[in-house]
Amino acid sequence: MPGYAISKTFTLQTRQDELKQALDDIERKVFIENKSRQTLQLELRQVTLYFDTVVNEQKGDKEKAVEMQYIISHLANKLSEGKRIIKE
DSSP, X not given: OHHHHHHHHHHHHHXXXXXXXXXXXXXXXXXXXXXXXXXXXXHHHHHHHHHHHHXXXXXXXXXXXXXXXXXXXXXXXHHHHHHHHHHO
16 A cells, blocks of 8 residues: 555656646746747837838928929929020
């Protein structure tokens, strides 16, 4: 009977060690996945900020293009008027 009890105790201890190891493995995986998620969130924020910067620059370029078109149109109009005046 003592041998059976020792054997049963050893089996239970082995099973308990296996469960502890499984829990440790799960904790490690959760920690690693949490770090990966944090890294992905940081990278996503950086990409979003870069995208916002590019969009804002493009909007500024469009406004500048409209302004340049107006200036070119105004100058072309004045040159045409000057050419007409010179011909007269």
